[in-house]
Each structure stands twice: as C-alpha cells, then as structure tokens.
Amino acid sequence: MSADNIVTETLMVQADEPMMDTFDLVFLLTAGVMAILYLYKETLFGNNKIVTPQQPISTPLPKPVTPPKKDRDFLKKMRETDKNVILFYGSQTGTAEDYASRLAKEGQQRFGLKTMTIDIEDCNMALLDKFPEDCIAFFLMATYGEGEPTDDAVDFWELITSDSPEFSDGAPIEDKPLSSFRYVVFALGNKTYEHFNAVGRTVDAKLTEFGATRIGERGEGDDDGSLEEDFLGWKEDMWKAVCEIMQVDQSGVEAGGHVAAYKISELDADDSEKVYYGEYNEHALMTNGIRPTYDAKNPYISPIVATRELFNPNLIDRNCIHMELDITGSGIDYETGDHVAVWPMNAEQNVERLLKILGLWEKRDTIITVESIDPSATKKYPFPVPTTYATIFRNYLDIHAPISRQSIATLANFAPTEEGKSKLSNLGSDKEVYRVEVSDAYLSLGELLESISPNGKPLDSVPLDFIIETLPRLQPRYYSISSSSKSTPKTIHITATVLSFNPTTTPHRKVYGLATNYLLQINRKLRNVHHPETLPSYSYSGPRNKYHDEGSNLIKLPIHVRHTNFKLPKNSKTPVVMVGPGTGVAPFRGFVIERTLSKAQGEEVGETILFFGCRRRDEDFLYENEFAELFATLGERGKLITAFSREQAHKVYVQHKLNENSSHLWNLIHNLGGYFYVCGDAKSMARDVNTSLIQIAQSCGGMDEVRATNYVKDLRSKGRYQEDVWS
Ligand SMILES: Cc1cc2nc3c(=O)[nH]c(=O)nc-3n(C[C@H](O)[C@H](O)[C@H](O)COP(=O)(O)OP(=O)(O)OC[C@H]3O[C@@H](n4cnc5c(N)ncnc54)[C@H](O)[C@@H]3O)c2cc1C
Ligand SMILES: Cc1cc2nc3c(=O)[nH]c(=O)nc-3n(C[C@H](O)[C@H](O)[C@H](O)COP(=O)(O)O)c2cc1C
Ligand SMILES: *[C@@H]1O[C@H](CO)[C@@H](O)[C@H](O)[C@H]1NC(C)=O
Numbered sequence: 142m143s144a145d146n147i148v149t150e151t152l153m154v155q156a157d158e159p160m161m162d163t164f165d166l167v168f169l170l171t172a173g174v175m176a177i178l179y180l181y182k183e184t185l186f187g188n189n190k191i192v193t194p195q196q197p198i199s200t201p202l203p204k205p206v207t208p209p210k211k212d213r214d215f216l217k218k219m220r221e222t223d224k225n226v227i228l229f230y231g232s233q234t235g236t237a238e239d240y241a242s243r244l245a246k247e248g249q250q251r252f253g254l255k256t257m258t259i260d261i262e263d264c265n266m267a268l269l270d271k272f273p274e275d276c277i278a279f280f281l282m283a284t285y286g287e288g289e290p291t292d293d294a295v296d297f298w299e300l301i302t303s304d305s306p307e308f309s310d311g312a313p314i315e316d317k318p319l320s321s322f323r324y325v326v327f328a329l330g331n332k333t334y335e336h337f338n339a340v341g342r343t344v345d346a347k348l349t350e351f352g353a354t355r356i357g358e359r360g361e362g363d364d365d366g367s368l369e370e371d372f373l374g375w376k377e378d379m380w381k382a383v384c385e386i387m388q389v390d391q392s393g394v395e396a397g398g399h400v401a402a403y404k405i406s407e408l409d410a411d412d413s414e415k416v417y418y419g420e421y422n423e424h425a426l427m428t429n430g431i432r433p434t435y436d437a438k439n440p441y442i443s444p445i446v447a448t449r450e451l452f453n454p455n456l457i458d459r460n461c462i463h464m465e466l467d468i469t470g471s472g473i474d475y476e477t478g479d480h481v482a483v484w485p486m487n488a489e490q491n492v493e494r495l496l497k498i499l500g501l502w503e504k505r506d507t508i509i510t511v512e513s514i515d516p517s518a519t520k521k522y523p524f525p526v527p528t529t530y531a532t533i534f535r536n537y538l539d540i541h542a543p544i545s546r547q548s549i550a551t552l553a554n555f556a557p558t559e560e561g562k563s564k565l566s567n568l569g570s571d572k573e574v575y576r577v578e579v580s581d582a583y584l585s586l587g588e589l590l591e592s593i594s595p596n597g598k599p600l601d602s603v604p605l606d607f608i609i610e611t612l613p614r615l616q617p618r619y620y621s622i623s624s625s626s627k628s629t630p631k632t633i634h635i636t637a638t639v640l641s642f643n644p645t646t647t648p649h650r651k652v653y654g655l656a657t658n659y660l661l662q663i664n665r666k667l668r669n670v671h672h673p674e675t676l677p678s679y680s681y682s683g684p685r686n687k688y689h690d691e692g693s694n695l696i697k698l699p700i701h702v703r704h705t706n707f708k709l710p711k712n713s714k715t716p717v718v719m720v721g722p723g724t725g726v727a728p729f730r731g732f733v734i735e736r737t738l739s740k741a742q743g744e745e746v747g748e749t750i751l752f753f754g755c756r757r758r759d760e761d762f763l764y765e766n767e768f769a770e771l772f773a774t775l776g777e778r779g780k781l782i783t784a785f786s787r788e789q790a791h792k793v794y795v796q797h798k799l800n801e802n803s804s805h806l807w808n809l810i811h812n813l814g815g816y817f818y819v820c821g822d823a824k825s826m827a828r829d830v831n832t833s834l835i836q837i838a839q840s841c842g843g844m845d846e847v848r849a850t851n852y853v854k855d856l857r858s859k860g861r862y863q864e865d866v867w868s
C-alpha cells in the first residue's frame with residue numbers, strides 16, 4: 142500500500158466519523174516495528190493532504206538577519222534624559238513590566254520623580270556600582286520554573302548569583318561595591334509554586350549582601366491570591382519611604398488622575414505597504430526575499446497540515462484539538478519536549494464591541510500611529526505602527542485581560558454620567574464588589590464600558606490612550622509539543638484542551654479562552670464541521686491574507702519554538718516513568734514515539750511507563766488507539782497505566798496508580814537509575830505526585846520523611862525528576 146492510500150483512507154474515516162483517531166485505520170492495517178517507523182516518517186506527515194499546504198519554496202536558505210546590539214549603558218540613558226528613578230523589570234508575560242510602568246507613572250505624577258522603565262535585558266547590570274547616589278532603582282522581578290528568572294533576566298541572574306560577581310570596577314565583593322546603591326523591590330510569583338518569589342527574594346538578598354540598601358519593605362505579590370491587592374497594599378508604604386529618601390512630598394497630580402502616556406495621530410493613507418495589519422515585526426513587511434530569523438519577536442507563519450478533535454464529540458461537549466504545523470523552510474528547529482508558542486488573535490465580536498463602545502467603529506480602518514509622549518520611554522511604540530484601530534484591538538492588545546481595581550478607579554473620571562461614575566468608583570474601591578462583578582466574572586473592558594453607557598451609546602469621553610495604557614499586549618500561548626523531532630522534524634504537533642466556562646459569579650455568561658477557541662474554530666472550518674455554536678469567530682485571513690485565502694483550504698498560524706530542558710535521558714536503556722494525566726500527556730506522546738523509534742532502529746530500550754488519567758475511557762482518553770499500538774511495539778517493557786476518575790464511585794487518579802505500583806517504580810528509579818517525568822496541572826496534580834514519590838521513598842526505600850524528601854529533591858536537582866507543568 143502506498144503512502145497516498147493510507148492518507149486517503151484515513152481521511153475518509155475522519156470525514157465520516159470525526160471521533161476516530163487518524164491513526165486508527167492505519168494501525169489496523171499495519172503492524173510491527175517497520176510500520177511504525179514508516180508511519181512516523183516525515184514524508185508522510187509533511188505531505189498529509191488533510192488541508193493542502195502551499196508547497197514551501199526550497200531555495201537555499203540565506204543567512205538570518207540579526208538585529209544590531211543595543212547600547213546597554215542605562216546610566217548614560219538616565220543622564221541624557223535627566224532621570225532620577227529607574228525601574229528595571231524581569232518579565233515573561235508582561236505583568237512585571239506593567240507594574241513597572243504603573244509605578245513609573247505614579248512616581249512621576251504624584252511625586253514629581255523623574256522615572257524611566259527598562260527591560261533588565263537591555264541593561265549592563267555590572268554598572269550598578271557606578272549608580273548615582275542621589276538616584277534610586279526599582280526591581281520588579283517575576284519567578285518561573287523552579288525558582289528561575291524570566292528569560293530577560295538571565296544575564297542579571299548569572300551576574301548576582303555567580304561565585305564571584307564582578308561589577309564594573311572589579312572590586313571584590315567583600316568591599317561591598319554597591320554600598321551607595323539604594324533600591325526598591327517587588328517580587329511577582331505564585332504561592333502554589335515551591336520556589337515562591339525566589340527571584341525577587343534572591344535579588345533582594347544579593348543586593349543587600351553586596352552592600353546596597355533597600356528602601357521600604359520588599360513587596361511580594363502572589364498571583365494565586367491577588368497580585369493586584371498585594372501590589373496596592375504594598376506600594377503606599379513604599380512610596381512614603383521613597384519620598385523620605387528622595388526628599389519629595391506628595392504634590393502634583395492626585396492619585397487616580399490621568400495624564401496621557403501615548404499620543405495617537407491619524408494619518409492620511411499614504412504608503413499602505415508600511416502599515417501593520419497584525420504583523421509582529423518589520424521583517425514581516427519586507428519583500429526583499431531575505432529569510433529573517435524566526436523567534437519570539439518574529440513568529441513564523443506556519444501552515445496547519447492536519448487537525449482533528451481528540452475527545453468523543455458524541456459523548457461530551459468539551460473539546461481537545463490535535464493540530465500539526467509545518468515548519469519546513471523556516472529555519473526553526475525543535476526537539477522532543479520543547480514548547481511551541483501560538484500567537485492568537487481576538488474574536489471579531491469582541492473587537493467589534495470595543496470599537497463600537499469607544500466610538501471607533503466607523504473609522505476602524507483609519508491608519509494611525511501611536512507613540513509614547515515621554516521621550517525617554519523604553520518603548521517608543523507600544524506595538525507595531527502605523528496600524529489601524531481595528532488591528533490594535535484584534536491583534537495587539539489583550540482585550541480580555543483582567544482590569545485592575547486601580548484602572549477602574551481611573552476610568553471613573555471618564556464616565557459619561559454621574560451614575561456611571563459612582564458605579565466605577567465603587568468597583569474601584571470595594572474589593573468584594575470588584576471580586577464578584579469584575580474579577581471572578583471575567584468581565585472584559587468592553588463589557589464594563591457597555592455597562593456604564595446610557596443606551597449603549599459610544600463613550601466618547603474615554604481616551605484611547607488610556608485604553609492602550611491599561612490593556613496589556615496580546616501574548617502568545619505556550620503548548621508542550623506532542624510530536625517527536627526524531628520522527629517528524631519538520632512538523633510540530635499540538636494537543637490543546639479548549640477552555641470555555643461559565644464564571645461562578647455570572648453563570649449565564651460564557652467566557653472563552655482566547656487561543657484554544659481560535660484553534661477549535663480553525664479546526665471546524667478546515668474540516669467543514671457544522672456546529673451550532675459558531676461563536677467566537679475570527680478574522681481567519683490574517684494580515685494581508687497571509688493566514689488564509691477565502692475559498693482555500695489552508696490556514697496558517699504564527700508560532701515560535703521555546704527550547705526546554707524537559708528531555709528524555711540520552712541513553713535509551715534508561716527506564717522512564719512518565720506521569721501525564723489529561724493534556725499533560727502531550728509531551729509524552731513525543732517521548733513514547735521516540736522510544737518506539739529507538740527500538741525500531743535496533744537500540745535497546747529500557748522500561749517505558751506512562752501513567753495517564755482522564756474522566757472516562759470512551760470520552761476523553763487522548764490518543765487511545767495510537768498509544769495502544771505504540772506500547773504494543775515496545776512490548777514487555779512498555780506499560781500504559783490508566784486512571785479513569787469517573788468510572789467508579791470513588792475518584793481514582795494517577796497518584797493512586799503510582800502508589801499501587803510503588804515497589805516496581807522504586808526499583809526502576811532507585812536501582813536502575815530511571816528518570817521520572819510529570820506534566821500537566823501544576824497545582825494539585827504535580828504536588829500530589831511529588832508527595833506520592835516521597836511516600837514511595839519512605840515505604841519502599843525505608844527512609845524517614847526528611848530523608849525521603851531530600852532524596853526526591855536530589856532527583857530533581859540531578860535532572861532525574863523533571864516537570865513540565867502549567868496552570
Ligand atoms: C509551559 C506551558 C505549556 C503548556 N502546554 C499546554 C498543552 O500542551 N496543552 C494545553 O492545552 N495547554 C497548555 N498550556 C496552557 C496554554 O498555554 C494556555 O494557557 C491554555 O491553552 C489557555 O489558553 P487560552 O488562550 O485558550 O485561554 P485564555 O484566554 O488565556 O484564558 C485562560 C483564563 O481563563 C481562566 N480559566 C480557565 N478555566 C477556568 C475555569 N474553569 N474557571 C474559571 N477560570 C478559568 C484562567 O485562569 C485564565 O485566566 C501550557 C502552558 C504553559 C505555560
Ligand atoms: C510556567 C510558570 C512557572 C512559574 N513558576 C513560578 C515559580 O517557580 N515561583 C513563583 O513564585 N511563581 C511562579 N510563577 C508565577 C509567575 O511568576 C507570576 O504569574 C508572575 O506574575 C508573572 O509575571 P510576568 O507576567 O511579568 O512574567 C510561574 C508561572 C508560570 C506560568
Ligand atoms: C501496577 O499496579 C497494578 C495494580 O496493582 C498491577 O496490575 C500492575 O501489574 C502494576 N504494574 C506495574 C508496572 O507494576
């Protein structure tokens with residue numbers, strides 16, 4: 142049978158019975174190691190005709206263009222722009238950056254401080270020993286992974302945590318090189334992680350160790366509780382301390398007042414080739430044929446070459462999407478266990494709602510430019526410009542982001558009526574009302590604005606610059622790649638559970654997760670699935686029809702890859718134990734495929750155990766048939782152990798299954814040097830699995846609790862207990 146036959150037959154099955162795995166038929170018709178090898182061969186997947194990808198042009202790849210290195214002398218920048226307060230931020234998803242901007246603005250408006258914010262990545266932090274005595278610095282630092290810094294703070298982290306940190310004068314650390322340096326610190330983290338606020342705390346401890354003086358208390362924000370409340374609660378005392386040190390008092394503009402941060406100008410449509418319609422980077426507008434580097438700043442527009450639903454749609458109305466993306470010719474490399482970021486766009490209904498309520502609907506396609514008023518702002522433009530009103534709300538701003546109490550208080554100033562004003566003031570000051578009506582209701586800014594508009598009329602009084610300042614930029618969403626780079630080096634697979642829910646405080650309203658509903662609707666569109674639920678809908682064509690041509694059966698998605706340390710052991714003989722309930726199974730699909738390939742290539746493959754859990758076998762068992770075949774190929778040494786939580790009266794989860802198999806697992810890990818992996822829900826699951834393993838070390842390894850805990854910690858530090866967890 143030729144590859145084409147397989148694909149065609151699979152397709153037919155898919156069209157008739159969407160609940161069936163693409164692989165089912167293939168596996169029914171083929172067997173054995175060679176078939177598996179063959180199945181996962183790139184050629185087959187690369188040419189998968191579920192949708193017809195445009196054939197990538199295979200010209201030799203020119204050298205990637207690298208941007209010029211920035212001047213990282215922040216002291217010079219402070220001098221040139223006459224600043225006395227600098228706010229460094231280390232931020233992954235923009236929260237720390239946002240808080241830095243808010244503090245900068247407040248410091249300027251309330252106290253007349255001359256502030257600037259800057260990404261810590263853009264600073265040569267070894268210059269801290271030359272920091273002027275009459276200035277102060279703020280650090281807003283988020284924590285990731287296992288107490289690790291954000292990507293942009295890695296250099297700074299290495300500097301301060303090194304064994305012999307060296308500042309620009311080269312003075313030994315014992316001489317306290319930072320003794321004239323004064324700083325404020327606010328740590329951003331999430332208490333459910335073990336290393337809560339590790340980065341903010343370490344920065345604080347190290348700076349003090351190097352002789353610097355902290356002003357006020359260290360702020361600690363807990364994203365799991367209320368980061369915003371922690372921030373608001375902390376900053377008033379902090380400002381008091383800062384005012385004392387800087388010898389300023391609370392003059393200037395009242396708190397809550399508004400001074401525009403951005404200037405917005407409408408342009409005459411001239412050079413429309415230079416207008417950004419949702420592109421993220423100048424390279425995307427270039428037509429010189431040079432292939433740019435595709436990375437986190439310049440996503441690759443990748444063709445979707447296959448997509449299907451993984452849950453049984455006849456039994457449940459939840460959805461999980463499997464999607465395959467072609468990276469041929471992009472220069473992007475990935476490895477099994479890496480993450481792929483998907484850049485979503487906002488749903489049209491919500492873009493329209495916001496444009497209308499702000500009175501911008503009629504001129505939504507007008508070309509505008511938006512720039513910072515403060516000439517020393519780190520970012521001159523908040524997003525690519527020139528662009529249009531509609532594009533800002535569709536592609537560049539996260540119009541569903543939670544609205545802070547402080548923003549609502551400011552918004553009250555622009556309310557069109559006294560009634561609206563008092564409603565917003567109340568929301569802005571009463572924590573409980575705010576929680577029920579805004580926070581737990583997942584109320585969007587558009588909905589909030591509608592609620593204060595008399596007869597739904599546009600609110601001309603709300604300045605767009607305030608909206609731009611208030612809404613964070615739209616961020617990509619990360620997914621654990623579910624394919625193996627050894628079997629499909631040019632195709633990246635995603636396994637995404639679609640999020641939609643009725644908020645507890647407003648149960649009649651449905652809230653849709655941004656990226657996953659985009660994927661769901663693309664999946665339906667490509668497969669011609671007619672579903673009664675057509676909302677949310679999207680502008681599938683993308684900027685300049687780059688994502689989709691009306692009538693064609695090809696849709697593309699902007700993506701980039703993030704490399705991780707979540708990797709199989711180098712030696713295939715090493716046993717692996719994987720725990721991946723629900724969507725947490727994603728990277729383990731890649732792992733298991735890779736182990737199967739190793740075996741097919743004649744390598745000796747150690748024991749491979751996957752613990753998977755879901756509600757019921759016939760509803761949400763991801764890749765059931767595919768796993769059955771893969772494990773059959775692995776033979777004796779492959780075991781898929783399942784926990785179906787709802788198939789019996791009491792709930793059964795993966796951690797119960799771990800305990801049932803404790804002595805065997807202990808043997809693999811302790812005696813055979815096995816690796817242990819956990820992926821999925823960071824909160825309860827990952828914590829319970831950690832506890833299970835500690836208990837196993839006690840019951841099977843005869844250790845007391847302290848030793849067992851240290852044993853598991855040690856496994857982690859050796860990279861033999863790896864986690865890929867998210868919330
Ligand atoms: C490293 C990493 C790897 C990941 N890998 C995967 C993966 O392989 N597969 C996968 O599906 N996801 C994965 N995720 C999660 C993924 O990135 C997205 O967060 C997820 O798909 C939701 O995105 P969204 O845009 O649809 O939702 P968003 O628009 O971002 O909405 C999510 C918001 O809804 C809230 N929320 C969600 N559900 C509820 C509920 N029931 N009740 C109340 N509030 C709720 C959340 O708190 C959050 O504020 C990963 C995340 C990370 C960080
Ligand atoms: C994948 C992931 C890992 C995280 N790891 C930690 C952690 O180890 N410790 C912690 O305190 N917070 C952790 N957090 C929480 C973030 O630090 C917190 O949400 C912060 O507000 C993010 O700030 P940012 O938007 O500026 O990146 C983690 C969040 C995510 C999404
Ligand atoms: C795991 O436990 C189950 C139930 O006790 C048992 O049937 C199975 O053989 C065990 N598997 C391993 C790998 O020990």
Ligand SMILES: *[C@@H]1O[C@H](CO)[C@@H](O)[C@H](O)[C@H]1NC(C)=O
Pocket residue numbers: 331332333334364365822823824867868
């Ligand atoms: C904090 O982390 C937990 C566990 O990962 C998660 O459930 C929760 O949603 C996180 N909070 C926020 C606001 O991200």
Ligand SMILES: *[C@@H]1O[C@H](CO)[C@@H](O)[C@H](O)[C@H]1NC(C)=O
Pocket residue numbers: 335827828831832835850
């Ligand atoms: C694992 O559990 C132990 C014991 O409760 C705890 O000390 C440790 O912090 C946990 N580790 C993680 C990463 O949750």
